[in-house]
Amino acid sequence: MDQEPDGVEDAGSSAPRARRFVVAGVAGGVVLLLVIAAVTAFGWSLGLAVRSLLPMSGLVRLVAECALWAIVVVAVASPLASTRLRTKLAEMIPG
16 A cells, blocks of 8 residues: 555555545635635725725816826735745635
């Protein structure tokens, strides 16, 4: 019998390996859904905040809202330019 890296003996079946693959896939999917929800909530709430700050109307308001929203998003996302931070974040993803 072969010894798996986690100490479980493999009797020729790929069930333990497949189980780990499925668990890692589900965990990765959950992390992805949480990230999607967080990014969407942040963007939506930022849009509501920007909208409430500007008293203008029409095309000028739209352009101002887009510019202000983009400035805030760039400021929040700029730490991701750091390779060290991106590496740490990638290591936190299961699987």
